[in-house]
Amino acid sequence: MDRRARASQKRQRLTAAAARVLHEQGIERTTLADIAREADVPVGNVYYYFKTKDELVQAALAEHRAHLDELTRALDRLPDPRDRLKGLIEAWVAQRETAARHGCPTGTLAVELDKRADGTLDAEAGAVIRRLLDWTAAQFRELGRPAPEDLALTLVSAYQGMSLLTNALRDPDIMNREGTRLLRWLDSLEPGGG
Secondary structure, eight states: OOHHHHHHHHHHHHHHHHHHHHHHHOTTTOOHHHHHHHHTSOHHHHHHHOSSHHHHHHHHHHHHHHHHHHHHHHHHTSSOHHHHHHHHHHHHHHTHHHHHHHOOHHHHHHHHHHTSSSOSHHHHHHHHHHHHHHHHHHHHHHTTOSSHHHHHHHHHHHHHHHHHHHHHHTOTHHHHHHHHHHHHHHHHSOTTOO
């Protein structure tokens, strides 16, 4: 493998490690050494690719965005928008153990970043959540539902709430129960109905 490919792989390992460690420990408790250890690279290499912790946070948010895009691309292969929405809920529920330990990856970063004074990185976290809201609204729109943006907000808010409660109470069954409730709610929505 040539040097450029190795460098690209190392950067990707650091980005993936940043996403995991920042989610598990939070921004303030995470050090560059923690990320280097998780990525299995010398700590000095972190500085070569990322000059500041904020650059690593940006990389972690890009990683979350990439995971969301990967999930929605896979769901977009389903022919029915209701099945896509159900697949989204099932993907959330499948992450219940992670949610119980650490909460929603993007949501927890967004909350932590909002407490900072600079106001730039929190907007980037918000953009990832906005991307999810837009995709979700498009599914409701395709179902012919009125107020698709409101329905998307209801669904994504329910996810954030169940993720937060699952984490706060360390109870993964909350995700199961609320996921089942959301699936029933989707089934109750008539196409194009009020």
